Amino acid sequence: MKRLWVFLLACILMLGCPAFAVLAQEDEEETDLAAQEEWDRVYGDVLNGLDFSQMDSALNGLGEPGYQLLGASVREAVMKASQGELKLDIWGILKLIFASAVDAFRKNAGILLRILLLAVISAILGVLKPSFSSQGVADAAGMVSYLLIIAILAQLLYSVVGVARDAIDAMSGVISAVFPILLLLLTAMGGSMSGAVFSPAMAVLTGGIGLFIKNAILPMVLISGVMIMVSNISERVQIGKMAAFVKKIAGWSISVVFVVFLGVTALQGMAGSAIDGVTLRTAKFAIDKFVPIVGGMFSDTVDTLIGCSLVIKNGIGIVGTLMIAVSVLSPVLTIASLSLMMNLAAAIIEPFGEKRIYKCLSDISGVMTLLYVSILALGAMMFILVSLVVGASNVNIMMR
Amino acid sequence: MKAILEWGFHIALVAVIVTLCEGILPSGSIKKFARVGLGLALVLEMLSPLIKLVQQI
Numbered sequence: 001m002k003r004l005w006v007f008l009l010a011c012i013l014m015l016g017c018p019a020f021a022v023l024a025q026e027d028e029e030e031t032d033l034a035a036q037e038e039w040d041r042v043y044g045d046v047l048n049g050l051d052f053s054q055m056d057s058a059l060n061g062l063g064e065p066g067y068q069l070l071g072a073s074v075r076e077a078v079m080k081a082s083q084g085e086l087k088l089d090i091w092g093i094l095k096l097i098f099a100s101a102v103d104a105f106r107k108n109a110g111i112l113l114r115i116l117l118l119a120v121i122s123a124i125l126g127v128l129k130p131s132f133s134s135q136g137v138a139d140a141a142g143m144v145s146y147l148l149i150i151a152i153l154a155q156l157l158y159s160v161v162g163v164a165r166d167a168i169d170a171m172s173g174v175i176s177a178v179f180p181i182l183l184l185l186l187t188a189m190g191g192s193m194s195g196a197v198f199s200p201a202m203a204v205l206t207g208g209i210g211l212f213i214k215n216a217i218l219p220m221v222l223i224s225g226v227m228i229m230v231s232n233i234s235e236r237v238q239i240g241k242m243a244a245f246v247k248k249i250a251g252w253s254i255s256v257v258f259v260v261f262l263g264v265t266a267l268q269g270m271a272g273s274a275i276d277g278v279t280l281r282t283a284k285f286a287i288d289k290f291v292p293i294v295g296g297m298f299s300d301t302v303d304t305l306i307g308c309s310l311v312i313k314n315g316i317g318i319v320g321t322l323m324i325a326v327s328v329l330s331p332v333l334t335i336a337s338l339s340l341m342m343n344l345a346a347a348i349i350e351p352f353g354e355k356r357i358y359k360c361l362s363d364i365s366g367v368m369t370l371l372y373v374s375i376l377a378l379g380a381m382m383f384i385l386v387s388l389v390v391g392a393s394n395v396n397i398m399m400r
Numbered sequence: 401m402k403a404i405l406e407w408g409f410h411i412a413l414v415a416v417i418v419t420l421c422e423g424i425l426p427s428g429s430i431k432k433f434a435r436v437g438l439g440l441a442l443v444l445e446m447l448s449p450l451i452k453l454v455q456q457i
Contacts, residue, residue, distance in 0.1 A: 215401035223408025230412045234419040236435075239411060242446060246408070 082315030123352035167331035178320035317390035328379035
Protein backbone atom coordinates (compact mmCIF):
# COMPACT_ATOMS: atom_id res chain seq x y z
CA MET A 1 0.00 0.00 0.00
CA LYS A 2 2.79 2.37 0.90
CA ARG A 3 4.53 1.68 -2.41
CA LEU A 4 1.42 2.61 -4.34
CA TRP A 5 1.29 5.96 -2.61
CA VAL A 6 4.91 6.69 -3.48
CA PHE A 7 4.29 5.71 -7.11
CA LEU A 8 1.27 8.01 -7.35
CA LEU A 9 3.20 10.88 -5.85
CA ALA A 10 5.99 10.37 -8.38
CA CYS A 11 3.46 10.38 -11.25
CA ILE A 12 1.91 13.62 -10.09
CA LEU A 13 5.31 15.25 -9.79
CA MET A 14 6.29 14.14 -13.30
CA LEU A 15 3.11 15.49 -14.79
CA GLY A 16 3.68 18.74 -12.99
CA CYS A 17 7.16 19.26 -14.33
CA PRO A 18 6.35 20.83 -17.74
CA ALA A 19 4.11 23.29 -15.99
CA PHE A 20 6.97 24.27 -13.75
CA ALA A 21 9.21 24.63 -16.78
CA VAL A 22 6.74 27.02 -18.43
CA LEU A 23 6.57 28.97 -15.22
CA ALA A 24 10.36 29.14 -15.15
CA GLN A 25 10.44 30.46 -18.73
CA GLU A 26 8.08 33.27 -17.93
CA ASP A 27 10.28 34.00 -15.00
CA GLU A 28 13.28 34.31 -17.31
CA GLU A 29 11.62 36.92 -19.47
CA GLU A 30 10.81 38.85 -16.39
CA THR A 31 14.41 38.53 -15.29
CA ASP A 32 15.55 40.07 -18.58
CA LEU A 33 13.53 43.17 -17.92
CA ALA A 34 14.52 43.10 -14.32
CA ALA A 35 18.17 42.75 -15.34
CA GLN A 36 17.91 45.90 -17.43
CA GLU A 37 16.41 47.74 -14.49
CA GLU A 38 19.05 46.28 -12.24
CA TRP A 39 21.72 47.44 -14.63
CA ASP A 40 20.34 50.93 -14.64
CA ARG A 41 20.15 50.93 -10.88
CA VAL A 42 23.65 49.61 -10.29
CA TYR A 43 25.62 51.23 -13.11
CA GLY A 44 23.45 54.25 -13.80
CA ASP A 45 24.74 56.05 -10.74
CA VAL A 46 28.37 55.59 -11.69
CA LEU A 47 27.69 56.42 -15.32
CA ASN A 48 25.66 59.52 -14.59
CA GLY A 49 28.20 60.73 -12.09
CA LEU A 50 30.89 61.01 -14.75
CA ASP A 51 31.55 64.13 -16.78
CA PHE A 52 31.68 63.20 -20.46
CA SER A 53 31.66 66.72 -21.86
CA GLN A 54 35.30 66.61 -22.98
CA MET A 55 34.88 63.25 -24.64
CA ASP A 56 31.72 64.50 -26.30
CA SER A 57 33.52 67.46 -27.82
CA ALA A 58 36.36 65.17 -28.93
CA LEU A 59 33.78 62.90 -30.59
CA ASN A 60 32.20 65.87 -32.33
CA GLY A 61 35.66 66.77 -33.63
CA LEU A 62 35.90 63.40 -35.37
CA GLY A 63 33.06 64.24 -37.72
CA GLU A 64 31.02 61.82 -39.78
CA PRO A 65 32.87 58.49 -39.23
CA GLY A 66 32.85 58.98 -35.49
CA TYR A 67 29.13 59.63 -35.58
CA GLN A 68 28.46 56.54 -37.67
CA LEU A 69 30.48 54.30 -35.41
CA LEU A 70 29.58 55.58 -31.97
CA GLY A 71 26.48 57.75 -32.26
CA ALA A 72 26.14 61.29 -31.03
CA SER A 73 26.61 60.85 -27.31
CA VAL A 74 29.55 59.27 -25.54
CA ARG A 75 27.46 58.33 -22.50
CA GLU A 76 25.14 56.15 -24.56
CA ALA A 77 28.05 54.60 -26.42
CA VAL A 78 29.74 53.75 -23.12
CA MET A 79 26.50 52.28 -21.79
CA LYS A 80 26.11 50.10 -24.87
CA ALA A 81 29.76 49.06 -24.80
CA SER A 82 29.66 48.01 -21.16
CA GLN A 83 26.46 46.03 -21.74
CA GLY A 84 28.12 44.33 -24.70
CA GLU A 85 25.59 45.76 -27.12
CA LEU A 86 27.85 48.01 -29.16
CA LYS A 87 27.37 46.56 -32.62
CA LEU A 88 30.48 46.80 -34.73
CA ASP A 89 29.68 45.27 -38.06
CA ILE A 90 32.83 44.62 -40.04
CA TRP A 91 31.17 45.54 -43.35
CA GLY A 92 30.11 48.91 -42.05
CA ILE A 93 33.66 49.67 -40.96
CA LEU A 94 35.13 48.45 -44.24
CA LYS A 95 32.63 50.58 -46.12
CA LEU A 96 33.68 53.57 -44.01
CA ILE A 97 37.35 52.99 -44.80
CA PHE A 98 36.61 52.51 -48.49
CA ALA A 99 34.50 55.67 -48.69
CA SER A 100 37.25 57.63 -46.95
CA ALA A 101 39.90 56.33 -49.36
CA VAL A 102 37.77 57.07 -52.43
CA ASP A 103 37.14 60.56 -51.11
CA ALA A 104 40.88 61.16 -50.69
CA PHE A 105 41.55 59.85 -54.20
CA ARG A 106 38.89 62.04 -55.74
CA LYS A 107 40.17 65.11 -53.96
CA ASN A 108 43.71 64.62 -55.25
CA ALA A 109 43.12 63.21 -58.73
CA GLY A 110 43.33 66.71 -60.19
CA ILE A 111 46.85 67.16 -58.87
CA LEU A 112 47.94 63.87 -60.41
CA LEU A 113 46.49 64.94 -63.74
CA ARG A 114 48.30 68.29 -63.62
CA ILE A 115 51.63 66.62 -62.88
CA LEU A 116 51.10 64.12 -65.70
CA LEU A 117 50.21 66.91 -68.12
CA LEU A 118 53.36 68.87 -67.25
CA ALA A 119 55.46 65.73 -67.62
CA VAL A 120 54.00 65.05 -71.06
CA ILE A 121 54.69 68.65 -72.14
CA SER A 122 58.24 68.31 -70.86
CA ALA A 123 58.68 65.07 -72.81
CA ILE A 124 57.39 66.71 -76.00
CA LEU A 125 59.87 69.58 -75.46
CA GLY A 126 62.58 66.94 -75.15
CA VAL A 127 61.57 65.47 -78.50
CA LEU A 128 61.66 68.90 -80.13
CA LYS A 129 65.09 69.61 -78.66
CA PRO A 130 67.08 69.36 -81.95
CA SER A 131 64.97 72.09 -83.53
CA PHE A 132 65.86 74.63 -80.85
CA SER A 133 68.59 77.00 -81.90
CA SER A 134 70.89 76.21 -78.98
CA GLN A 135 71.33 73.64 -76.24
CA GLY A 136 70.84 76.29 -73.56
CA VAL A 137 67.28 77.07 -74.65
CA ALA A 138 66.33 73.37 -74.55
CA ASP A 139 67.80 73.00 -71.06
CA ALA A 140 65.96 76.08 -69.87
CA ALA A 141 62.67 74.74 -71.24
CA GLY A 142 63.17 71.40 -69.46
CA MET A 143 64.03 73.20 -66.24
CA VAL A 144 60.95 75.40 -66.43
CA SER A 145 58.64 72.41 -66.75
CA TYR A 146 60.43 70.71 -63.85
CA LEU A 147 60.09 73.84 -61.73
CA LEU A 148 56.36 73.96 -62.43
CA ILE A 149 56.00 70.37 -61.25
CA ILE A 150 58.07 71.20 -58.17
CA ALA A 151 55.76 74.10 -57.38
CA ILE A 152 52.77 71.73 -57.35
CA LEU A 153 54.65 69.14 -55.32
CA ALA A 154 55.83 71.65 -52.73
CA GLN A 155 52.29 72.87 -52.22
CA LEU A 156 51.11 69.28 -51.91
CA LEU A 157 53.81 68.30 -49.44
CA TYR A 158 53.08 71.34 -47.31
CA SER A 159 49.36 70.58 -47.22
CA VAL A 160 50.06 66.93 -46.36
CA VAL A 161 52.27 67.97 -43.46
CA GLY A 162 49.40 70.20 -42.36
CA VAL A 163 47.06 67.18 -42.46
CA ALA A 164 49.50 65.22 -40.31
CA ARG A 165 49.76 68.09 -37.84
CA ASP A 166 45.98 68.34 -37.54
CA ALA A 167 45.74 64.59 -37.07
CA ILE A 168 48.25 64.65 -34.22
CA ASP A 169 46.35 67.49 -32.57
CA ALA A 170 43.06 65.59 -32.88
CA MET A 171 44.58 62.42 -31.44
CA SER A 172 46.09 64.32 -28.52
CA GLY A 173 42.67 65.85 -27.94
CA VAL A 174 41.00 62.43 -27.85
CA ILE A 175 43.54 60.88 -25.53
CA SER A 176 43.53 63.82 -23.14
CA ALA A 177 39.74 63.60 -22.97
CA VAL A 178 39.61 59.83 -22.42
CA PHE A 179 42.43 59.50 -19.95
CA PRO A 180 41.24 61.58 -17.00
CA ILE A 181 38.00 59.56 -16.85
CA LEU A 182 39.83 56.26 -17.17
CA LEU A 183 42.28 57.18 -14.44
CA LEU A 184 39.44 58.44 -12.25
CA LEU A 185 37.66 55.11 -12.47
CA LEU A 186 40.92 53.23 -12.07
CA THR A 187 41.54 55.07 -8.82
CA ALA A 188 37.91 54.62 -7.77
CA MET A 189 38.28 50.88 -7.94
CA GLY A 190 41.32 50.81 -5.76
CA GLY A 191 43.97 51.16 -8.40
CA SER A 192 45.63 54.12 -6.74
CA MET A 193 49.08 52.78 -7.51
CA SER A 194 48.30 52.03 -11.16
CA GLY A 195 46.70 55.46 -11.41
CA ALA A 196 49.78 57.11 -9.97
CA VAL A 197 52.03 55.12 -12.28
CA PHE A 198 50.03 55.75 -15.43
CA SER A 199 49.50 59.43 -14.99
CA PRO A 200 53.13 60.41 -15.80
CA ALA A 201 53.08 58.04 -18.75
CA MET A 202 49.96 59.77 -19.96
CA ALA A 203 51.52 63.19 -19.53
CA VAL A 204 54.57 62.07 -21.51
CA LEU A 205 52.45 60.61 -24.24
CA THR A 206 49.92 63.38 -24.76
CA GLY A 207 52.42 66.16 -24.28
CA GLY A 208 55.83 64.81 -25.12
CA ILE A 209 55.55 62.37 -27.96
CA GLY A 210 52.88 64.32 -29.83
CA LEU A 211 55.00 67.45 -29.54
CA PHE A 212 58.11 65.56 -30.56
CA ILE A 213 56.50 64.24 -33.71
CA LYS A 214 54.97 67.61 -34.50
CA ASN A 215 58.11 69.66 -33.87
CA ALA A 216 60.91 67.35 -34.93
CA ILE A 217 59.64 64.65 -37.30
CA LEU A 218 57.33 66.80 -39.42
CA PRO A 219 59.98 69.52 -40.10
CA MET A 220 62.48 66.80 -40.97
CA VAL A 221 60.00 65.33 -43.44
CA LEU A 222 59.40 68.76 -44.93
CA ILE A 223 63.12 69.49 -45.24
CA SER A 224 63.83 66.11 -46.72
CA GLY A 225 61.16 66.73 -49.36
CA VAL A 226 62.52 70.19 -50.18
CA MET A 227 66.05 68.83 -50.50
CA ILE A 228 64.87 66.08 -52.85
CA MET A 229 63.18 68.67 -55.06
CA VAL A 230 66.20 70.98 -55.11
CA SER A 231 68.64 68.19 -55.67
CA ASN A 232 66.96 67.12 -58.89
CA ILE A 233 67.09 70.58 -60.48
CA SER A 234 70.52 70.08 -61.94
CA GLU A 235 72.72 67.09 -62.59
CA ARG A 236 75.75 68.63 -60.93
CA VAL A 237 74.53 69.91 -57.58
CA GLN A 238 73.34 66.85 -55.71
CA ILE A 239 72.08 66.90 -52.13
CA GLY A 240 69.97 63.75 -52.40
CA LYS A 241 72.09 61.90 -49.88
CA MET A 242 71.56 64.65 -47.34
CA ALA A 243 67.80 64.31 -47.88
CA ALA A 244 68.05 60.54 -47.38
CA PHE A 245 70.07 61.15 -44.21
CA VAL A 246 67.47 63.50 -42.73
CA LYS A 247 64.73 61.03 -43.63
CA LYS A 248 66.62 58.17 -42.02
CA ILE A 249 67.12 60.14 -38.81
CA ALA A 250 63.39 60.86 -38.68
CA GLY A 251 62.57 57.16 -39.18
CA TRP A 252 65.04 56.07 -36.52
CA SER A 253 63.79 58.53 -33.95
CA ILE A 254 60.20 57.35 -34.45
CA SER A 255 61.18 53.75 -33.83
CA VAL A 256 63.34 54.60 -30.81
CA VAL A 257 60.51 56.60 -29.22
CA PHE A 258 58.11 53.76 -29.93
CA VAL A 259 60.28 51.07 -28.36
CA VAL A 260 61.16 53.11 -25.27
CA PHE A 261 57.53 54.05 -24.74
CA LEU A 262 56.35 50.45 -25.05
CA GLY A 263 58.95 49.13 -22.64
CA VAL A 264 58.35 51.76 -19.99
CA THR A 265 54.55 51.61 -20.01
CA ALA A 266 54.40 47.82 -20.05
CA LEU A 267 56.75 47.51 -17.06
CA GLN A 268 54.99 50.25 -15.12
CA GLY A 269 51.59 48.73 -15.78
CA MET A 270 52.67 45.37 -14.44
CA ALA A 271 54.30 46.79 -11.31
CA GLY A 272 51.43 49.09 -10.43
CA SER A 273 48.64 46.58 -10.84
CA ALA A 274 50.30 43.85 -8.77
CA ILE A 275 50.73 46.24 -5.84
CA ASP A 276 47.16 47.44 -6.22
CA GLY A 277 45.85 43.89 -6.19
CA VAL A 278 47.57 43.22 -2.89
CA THR A 279 46.38 46.52 -1.38
CA LEU A 280 42.84 45.79 -2.43
CA ARG A 281 43.01 42.35 -0.90
CA THR A 282 44.34 43.70 2.38
CA ALA A 283 41.65 46.35 2.53
CA LYS A 284 38.91 43.80 1.93
CA PHE A 285 40.32 41.45 4.54
CA ALA A 286 40.65 44.27 7.06
CA ILE A 287 37.05 45.42 6.56
CA ASP A 288 35.78 41.87 6.68
CA LYS A 289 37.56 40.88 9.86
CA PHE A 290 38.01 44.00 11.93
CA VAL A 291 34.57 45.58 11.59
CA PRO A 292 32.28 43.50 13.80
CA ILE A 293 29.02 41.96 12.51
CA VAL A 294 28.39 44.20 9.43
CA GLY A 295 31.99 43.91 8.20
CA GLY A 296 31.29 41.00 5.86
CA MET A 297 28.36 42.74 4.25
CA PHE A 298 30.32 45.92 3.85
CA SER A 299 33.26 44.23 2.20
CA ASP A 300 30.85 42.63 -0.30
CA THR A 301 29.49 46.07 -1.10
CA VAL A 302 33.02 47.25 -1.77
CA ASP A 303 33.35 44.33 -4.16
CA THR A 304 30.19 45.32 -6.02
CA LEU A 305 31.32 48.91 -6.30
CA ILE A 306 34.69 47.87 -7.66
CA GLY A 307 33.15 45.49 -10.17
CA CYS A 308 30.73 48.17 -11.29
CA SER A 309 33.50 50.70 -11.87
CA LEU A 310 35.39 48.02 -13.75
CA VAL A 311 32.52 47.40 -16.15
CA ILE A 312 32.06 51.11 -16.86
CA LYS A 313 35.77 51.64 -17.22
CA ASN A 314 36.08 48.85 -19.74
CA GLY A 315 33.21 50.40 -21.69
CA ILE A 316 35.01 53.75 -21.72
CA GLY A 317 38.18 51.98 -22.78
CA ILE A 318 36.39 50.43 -25.75
CA VAL A 319 34.86 53.74 -26.79
CA GLY A 320 38.21 55.48 -26.35
CA THR A 321 40.10 53.00 -28.50
CA LEU A 322 37.44 53.29 -31.18
CA MET A 323 37.73 57.07 -31.10
CA ILE A 324 41.50 56.86 -31.50
CA ALA A 325 41.09 54.43 -34.40
CA VAL A 326 38.65 56.78 -36.14
CA SER A 327 40.89 59.81 -35.63
CA VAL A 328 43.83 57.93 -37.17
CA LEU A 329 41.82 56.51 -40.07
CA SER A 330 41.07 59.49 -42.26
CA PRO A 331 44.46 61.31 -42.27
CA VAL A 332 46.38 58.08 -42.76
CA LEU A 333 44.18 57.13 -45.70
CA THR A 334 44.54 60.60 -47.22
CA ILE A 335 48.33 60.60 -46.97
CA ALA A 336 48.70 56.97 -48.02
CA SER A 337 46.54 57.45 -51.09
CA LEU A 338 48.56 60.53 -52.05
CA SER A 339 51.78 58.61 -51.63
CA LEU A 340 50.41 55.80 -53.78
CA MET A 341 49.36 58.36 -56.37
CA MET A 342 52.89 59.80 -56.52
CA ASN A 343 54.20 56.29 -57.17
CA LEU A 344 51.62 55.80 -59.90
CA ALA A 345 52.57 59.11 -61.50
CA ALA A 346 56.25 58.14 -61.36
CA ALA A 347 55.45 54.80 -62.99
CA ILE A 348 53.47 56.48 -65.78
CA ILE A 349 56.12 59.15 -66.42
CA GLU A 350 59.08 56.77 -66.49
CA PRO A 351 58.56 55.66 -70.14
CA PHE A 352 58.77 59.30 -71.25
CA GLY A 353 62.34 59.31 -70.05
CA GLU A 354 62.19 62.40 -67.85
CA LYS A 355 64.53 61.03 -65.23
CA ARG A 356 64.51 63.84 -62.72
CA ILE A 357 60.72 64.09 -62.69
CA TYR A 358 60.04 60.47 -61.91
CA LYS A 359 62.94 60.24 -59.48
CA CYS A 360 61.64 63.27 -57.60
CA LEU A 361 58.08 61.87 -57.54
CA SER A 362 59.05 58.47 -56.20
CA ASP A 363 61.40 59.97 -53.58
CA ILE A 364 58.68 62.32 -52.35
CA SER A 365 56.28 59.42 -52.12
CA GLY A 366 58.85 57.72 -49.86
CA VAL A 367 58.92 60.81 -47.65
CA MET A 368 55.13 60.78 -47.40
CA THR A 369 55.29 57.15 -46.30
CA LEU A 370 57.29 58.34 -43.31
CA LEU A 371 54.55 60.85 -42.51
CA TYR A 372 51.75 58.33 -42.30
CA VAL A 373 53.96 55.82 -40.53
CA SER A 374 54.57 58.38 -37.79
CA ILE A 375 50.83 59.01 -37.42
CA LEU A 376 50.20 55.28 -37.27
CA ALA A 377 52.93 54.85 -34.67
CA LEU A 378 51.40 57.55 -32.48
CA GLY A 379 47.96 55.96 -32.88
CA ALA A 380 49.35 52.55 -31.96
CA MET A 381 51.00 53.99 -28.84
CA MET A 382 47.74 55.55 -27.70
CA PHE A 383 45.85 52.36 -28.49
CA ILE A 384 48.31 50.34 -26.44
CA LEU A 385 48.21 52.77 -23.55
CA VAL A 386 44.41 52.73 -23.31
CA SER A 387 44.23 48.95 -23.52
CA LEU A 388 47.05 48.70 -20.99
CA VAL A 389 45.15 50.82 -18.48
CA VAL A 390 42.04 48.72 -19.04
CA GLY A 391 44.08 45.53 -18.77
CA ALA A 392 45.97 46.68 -15.68
CA SER A 393 42.81 47.16 -13.68
CA ASN A 394 41.53 43.78 -14.82
CA VAL A 395 44.74 42.31 -13.45
CA ASN A 396 44.32 43.98 -10.11
CA ILE A 397 40.76 42.69 -9.86
CA MET A 398 42.13 39.25 -10.61
CA MET A 399 44.81 39.56 -7.93
CA ARG A 400 42.27 40.53 -5.33
CA MET B 401 61.50 72.98 -34.97
CA LYS B 402 62.49 76.42 -36.14
CA ALA B 403 66.21 75.60 -36.06
CA ILE B 404 65.76 72.42 -38.09
CA LEU B 405 63.56 74.15 -40.63
CA GLU B 406 65.99 77.06 -40.96
CA TRP B 407 68.93 74.74 -41.47
CA GLY B 408 67.14 72.71 -44.13
CA PHE B 409 65.84 75.70 -46.02
CA HIS B 410 69.26 77.37 -45.98
CA ILE B 411 70.77 74.28 -47.54
CA ALA B 412 68.05 74.22 -50.18
CA LEU B 413 68.53 77.94 -50.87
CA VAL B 414 72.30 77.63 -51.22
CA ALA B 415 71.83 74.63 -53.49
CA VAL B 416 69.53 76.63 -55.75
CA ILE B 417 71.98 79.55 -55.84
CA VAL B 418 74.86 77.20 -56.63
CA THR B 419 72.83 75.65 -59.44
CA LEU B 420 72.10 79.08 -60.91
CA CYS B 421 75.75 80.14 -60.62
CA GLU B 422 76.89 77.01 -62.42
CA GLY B 423 74.42 77.75 -65.16
CA ILE B 424 75.79 81.20 -65.90
CA LEU B 425 79.52 80.43 -65.43
CA PRO B 426 81.63 81.06 -68.54
CA SER B 427 83.23 77.91 -69.83
CA GLY B 428 86.98 77.97 -69.36
CA SER B 429 89.68 77.10 -66.86
CA ILE B 430 88.01 79.25 -64.21
CA LYS B 431 84.95 76.99 -64.21
CA LYS B 432 86.77 74.21 -62.37
CA PHE B 433 87.87 76.44 -59.53
CA ALA B 434 84.51 78.14 -59.27
CA ARG B 435 82.85 74.76 -58.95
CA VAL B 436 85.09 73.75 -56.07
CA GLY B 437 84.32 77.04 -54.34
CA LEU B 438 80.58 76.63 -54.81
CA GLY B 439 80.70 73.05 -53.58
CA LEU B 440 82.62 74.19 -50.52
CA ALA B 441 79.96 76.80 -49.77
CA LEU B 442 77.28 74.10 -49.89
CA VAL B 443 79.25 71.79 -47.59
CA LEU B 444 79.84 74.63 -45.11
CA GLU B 445 76.13 75.37 -45.05
CA MET B 446 75.40 71.70 -44.36
CA LEU B 447 77.89 71.63 -41.51
CA SER B 448 76.80 74.92 -39.96
CA PRO B 449 75.13 73.35 -36.89
CA LEU B 450 78.30 71.39 -36.22
CA ILE B 451 80.43 74.52 -36.57
CA LYS B 452 78.20 76.38 -34.13
CA LEU B 453 78.52 73.49 -31.68
CA VAL B 454 82.31 73.52 -31.91
CA GLN B 455 82.35 77.27 -31.32
CA GLN B 456 80.29 76.84 -28.16
CA ILE B 457 82.73 74.29 -26.79
